[in-house]
Amino acid sequence: MDSLTLQPIHSVAGEVQIPGSKSLSNRILLLAALAEGTTTITNLLDSDDVRHMLAALSKLGIRYELSDDKRTCKVTGAAGALGTSDLPLFLGNAGTAMRPLTAALCLGQGEYELTGEPRMYERPIGDLVDALRALGADIEYLGDENYPPLKIRANGLGGGAVKIKGNISSQFLTALLMAAPLAKEDLTITVDGELVSKPYIDITLHVMSLFGVDVKNNDYQSFEIAGQQTYQSPDSIMVEGDASSASYFLASAAIAGGTVRVYGVGADSVQGDKRFAEVLEKMGAQVTYGPTYIEVTRGEQPLKAVDLDLNHIPDAAMTIATTALFAEGTTAIRNIYNWRVKETDRLSAMATELRKVGADVVEGEDFIKVTPPQQLQHAAIDTYDDHRMAMCFSLVALSDTPVTINDPGCTAKTFPEYFDLFATIAK
Ligand SMILES: O=C(O)C1=C[C@@H](OP(=O)(O)O)[C@@H](O)[C@H](O)C1
Numbered sequence: 001m002d003s004l005t006l007q008p009i010h011s012v013a014g015e016v017q018i019p020g021s022k023s024l025s026n027r028i029l030l031l032a033a034l035a036e037g038t039t040t041i042t043n044l045l046d047s048d049d050v051r052h053m054l055a056a057l058s059k060l061g062i063r064y065e066l067s068d069d070k071r072t073c074k075v076t077g078a079a080g081a082l083g084t085s086d087l088p089l090f091l092g093n094a095g096t097a098m099r100p101l102t103a104a105l106c107l108g109q110g111e112y113e114l115t116g117e118p119r120m121y122e123r124p125i126g127d128l129v130d131a132l133r134a135l136g137a138d139i140e141y142l143g144d145e146n147y148p149p150l151k152i153r154a155n156g157l158g159g160g161a162v163k164i165k166g167n168i169s170s171q172f173l174t175a176l177l178m179a180a181p182l183a184k185e186d187l188t189i190t191v192d193g194e195l196v197s198k199p200y201i202d203i204t205l206h207v208m209s210l211f212g213v214d215v216k217n218n219d220y221q222s223f224e225i226a227g228q229q230t231y232q233s234p235d236s237i238m239v240e241g242d243a244s245s246a247s248y249f250l251a252s253a254a255i256a257g258g259t260v261r262v263y264g265v266g267a268d269s270v271q272g273d274k275r276f277a278e279v280l281e282k283m284g285a286q287v288t289y290g291p292t293y294i295e296v297t298r299g300e301q302p303l304k305a306v307d308l309d310l311n312h313i314p315d316a317a318m319t320i321a322t323t324a325l326f327a328e329g330t331t332a333i334r335n336i337y338n339w340r341v342k343e344t345d346r347l348s349a350m351a352t353e354l355r356k357v358g359a360d361v362v363e364g365e366d367f368i369k370v371t372p373p374q375q376l377q378h379a380a381i382d383t384y385d386d387h388r389m390a391m392c393f394s395l396v397a398l399s400d401t402p403v404t405i406n407d408p409g410c411t412a413k414t415f416p417e418y419f420d421l422f423a424t425i426a427k
Pocket residue numbers: 022023024095096168169170171174196197200314315338
């Protein structure tokens with residue numbers, strides 16, 4: 001479908017079961033593949049990013065059985081490093097596949113080629129490669145320096161002490177952490193400078209602990225991991241619902257009124273993006289948490305603008321940028337420089353498309369300020385092959401104005417059924 005026009009939605013209500021978390025699905029798949037034993041994963045996400053991880057693992061000799069609905073996967077682990085592949089590993093635009101596999105493939109023996117979509121070749125990986133090279137890895141850039149595609153000639157990873165930069169993506173540290181237990185010696189990883197998107201490190205440490213590996217976390221400044229370990233399968237794991245995917249439904253309730261309850265993510269969730277609901281609360285919505293759900297109801301007063309550092313929830317922060325269209329005043333979202341190196345340059349894309357619906361936008365190097373117009377305008381929103389642009393702009397329909405989303409199929413990266421599920425809460 002070239003485009004999808006959403007007609008005005010005057011209120012929302014209902015209960016939604018959110019599909020599995022991308023961040024958890026791809027971490028669990030990788031550790032299940034490295035582990036000793038068989039892991040049955042339930043509520044796995046069925047989306048492009050996970051499909052790329054599964055396809056790569058299959059080429060690397062990992063055997064798994066996927067149910068017909070692709071949500072249950074039984075993975076037989078390699079009890080150590082992955083096998084070799086003569087074929088290039090095509091990883092699409094999945095950061096959670098490209099970064100962790102780059103580190104994990106250095107552990108074994110053999111040659112690998114890691115490729116992806118053109119945008120993946122514009123997403124940096126140099127900080128991870130530098131750290132892996134310092135541990136003895138042989139990695140070659142097949143295109144531009146510091147970017148995929150990559151060639152890896154693996155011969156195991158050494159230990160000792162290594163530094164890694166965390167100011168562009170936390171995925172570099174995640175990748176190194178997940179590979180570290182299989183290194184030849186004990187490893188101390190020190191974060192060199194600032195660490196962005198910190199809650200994703202908690203997801204990583206949580207999944208590692210499920211597979212029997214403890215990491216000594218010295219206040220996110222350094223991490224100590226024993227080498228020569230083997231991940232142990234926990235037998236079965238259920239993937240939580242995706243907290244970033246939940247944000248669109250929760251925001252809808254805050255904007256349009258009615259109550260929406262999202263199942264799959266709750267107070268007990270390990271995902272930092274559950275904290276998106278705190279931002280809605282600051283804007284004036286009523287939020288209730290259960291262990292496995294979050295429920296939002298619009299407050300009695302109109303939403304009000306916020307001025308916040310949202311570095312800890314970079315994905316859900318995008319949802320605040322379009323929620324701001326419904327808040328009184330100017331909303332500022334700060335400390336989000338790395339929006340520029342994700343599926344598209346999200347700061348620039350967001351500013352351009354918000355202006356099309358009439359908003360007054362200031363785009364800074366690492367912030368965005370959004371002031372809503374008196375009246376939203378109908379526009380055809382370009383989505384830049386970025387699932388979150390498509391999902392965020394669906395919120396514009398919660399007004400008197402329709403919105404047209406170009407290339408709505410781009411939600412397949414993390415949420416193929418998004419528009420169908422969104423339609424179920426429209427009243
Ligand atoms: O580790 C992860 O699962 C992720 C980390 C975040 O990336 P950065 O650390 O690059 O901000 C996030 O934006 C991405 O969608 C998923």
